Amino acid sequence: MLKNESATNPSPWDLVFKQFDAISREYEWTSEVEAQLGTIGDHQLAKKLGVSRTHVANRRKLRGIPEKVQKESTCFKINWSPSMDALLGALPDKEIAKQLNISQTSVHRRRILLGIARNEVPTISDELTEEQIALLGTESDRKLAAQWGVSAKVVRDRRNQMSIPDYDQSRRWTPQMEALLGTISDSELAKKFGLSCRSVTARRKARKIPEAETILWTPDMNALLGTMSDWLLAQKLGCTTNIVRTRRNSLNIRAFSSNGRVVQWSPERDSLLGTVPDKHLVEKLGIAYGTIRNRRISLGIPAFTQKKWTPENDALLGTMPDLKIAEIIGINKSAVRSRRRELGIEHHADMGVTARQWTAEQDALIGTMTDLEVAQKLELPYTAVRQRRITLGIATVFETRWTPDKIALLGTMSDRKLATQLGFSRSAVMKRRIDLGIEVQVVSQRGKSDGT
Numbered sequence: 237m238l239k240n241e242s243a244t245n246p247s248p249w250d251l252v253f254k255q256f257d258a259i260s261r262e263y264e265w266t267s268e269v270e271a272q273l274g275t276i277g278d279h280q281l282a283k284k285l286g287v288s289r290t291h292v293a294n295r296r297k298l299r300g301i302p303e304k305v306q307k308e309s310t311c312f313k314i315n316w317s318p319s320m321d322a323l324l325g326a327l328p329d330k331e332i333a334k335q336l337n338i339s340q341t342s343v344h345r346r347r348i349l350l351g352i353a354r355n356e357v358p359t360i361s362d363e364l365t366e367e368q369i370a371l372l373g374t375e376s377d378r379k380l381a382a383q384w385g386v387s388a389k390v391v392r393d394r395r396n397q398m399s400i401p402d403y404d405q406s407r408r409w410t411p412q413m414e415a416l417l418g419t420i421s422d423s424e425l426a427k428k429f430g431l432s433c434r435s436v437t438a439r440r441k442a443r444k445i446p447e448a449e450t451i452l453w454t455p456d457m458n459a460l461l462g463t464m465s466d467w468l469l470a471q472k473l474g475c476t477t478n479i480v481r482t483r484r485n486s487l488n489i490r491a492f493s494s495n496g497r498v499v500q501w502s503p504e505r506d507s508l509l510g511t512v513p514d515k516h517l518v519e520k521l522g523i524a525y526g527t528i529r530n531r532r533i534s535l536g537i538p539a540f541t542q543k544k545w546t547p548e549n550d551a552l553l554g555t556m557p558d559l560k561i562a563e564i565i566g567i568n569k570s571a572v573r574s575r576r577r578e579l580g581i582e583h584h585a586d587m588g589v590t591a592r593q594w595t596a597e598q599d600a601l602i603g604t605m606t607d608l609e610v611a612q613k614l615e616l617p618y619t620a621v622r623q624r625r626i627t628l629g630i631a632t633v634f635e636t637r638w639t640p641d642k643i644a645l646l647g648t649m650s651d652r653k654l655a656t657q658l659g660f661s662r663s664a665v666m667k668r669r670i671d672l673g674i675e676v677q678v679v680s681q682r683g684k685s686d687g688t
Contacts, residue, residue, distance in 0.1 A: 265295060274301040314342055325352040364394055373400040409439060418445040446482060451475050453483060462489040501531060510537040513566040540567070545575055554581040583619065594624060603630040638668060647674040 272281055273296040282289040296303065323332045324347040333340040347354065368384060372395040381388040395402070416425055417440045426433040440447070451457070451473055460469055466480040473480070484491070508517060509532040518525050532539070552561050558572040565572070576583075601610050602625045611618040625632075645654055646669045655662040669676065 270295070270299065273299060274304050277304050314338060314346075316346060321346075321350065324350060325355055328355045364390075369394070369398070372398065373403050376403050414439075414443070417443060418448050420448050422447070447476065447478050451479070458483075458487065461487065462492050465492050506531070506535065509535065510540055513540045516566060550575070550579065553579065554583065558583075582623075599624075599628065602628065603632070606632075643668070643672070646672065647676050650676065 269285065273292070276284075278292045278296065279289045282292040285292070293303075320336060323335070324343070327335075329340050329343040329347065333343045336343070364384070364386075368380075371380060372391065377391040377395065378388045381391045384391070413425075413429060417436075422436040422440060423433050425431070426436045457473065460472075461480070461484040463469075466484065467477045470477045470480045505521060508521070509528070514528045514532065515525055517523070517528050521528070549561075549565055552564065553572070553576045558576065559569045562569045562572045598614055601613065602621065604610075605613075607621045607625060608618055610616075611621045614621070642658060645658075646665070648654075649657075651665045651669065652662050654660075655665045658665070
């Protein structure tokens, strides 16, 4: 049985195990019962004793007893005969399981236990004819499998068995095929030579060949460039967005802006970038927010929040909530909070209470009840009360409650019963006991715990 004694330098694991032991203790651990720990599996012992497996595992770990390695499993309930063992490795596990009417997992575990390698040769591979075997590696495994009506794994395994290298699609690219890249669309080239459109596109990009223009640009079509988005114009002309973009860039035509016209950036407009938040320039210049932001970034101008902490703005920090300051300056709340912490300025809630000054009656309440109760009684922010208590060096109400007489009761009864007796929460009692390394009293009879 456990004794009521303080642990010397308990490790974190010891405290965790003790906590679990205190919560779930519903069994009298005698020396005979504890002698079984580690001799059989936790699950088997838990079933035997009528307790949870977690309860047994926690008790075993608390005593530093290693777990019993379960070398047996359900697959060994099968009486494996020599003839059954002879099949292992000779056939795939799936086929053996089907023949013996057992699970494939049982076959797999039995084969692993005996150190037998699995059957690498697919059973269906023998069905490949000499003509089919001659074609291995000349096309992709997937394509050959589709032609022959077998799985791609069958083709791959057979090819690997014969040490035939995998089909390399790059070998299909002849000089004549590469000469067509960029002259016709990728989809047309893929369809012509039986390739995927993705592989053609990847080949063209690897050669840095621009996409083929599938349309003939007329003066009327050129006049539409920049008057609408590249995507919308591509939909109208029946081509890709990249073709429209490439054509527009070749003619030095600016992209269409979201407000329906091409923005002409003058030196006067550029000089405004970064002086105020981008969203403030939207209404002033009549330009979309995204257009303003992209222009500022392209010119390497930092955002307003990166350089506009003036002495006047710094003076606002701590005098009001960060969110309100952010709205006044026109920046986000996180930027205000970061600046305030950088300057070591406390949150406005603490500053405000300090400015009102704490009376002797208010200070007398701190520590006699929780910070939340004091805050509600004085109608002050919780953070202000907590900061005031820390400033005065007053312990929390829970720390002041733990007198030597109360500490002496820890471990003499269950945490739940002691919490009811002292008027504390069970978690507060448990935390104090674990912090002091005190073990809980053993329950004398199963199902008759003190206060549980």
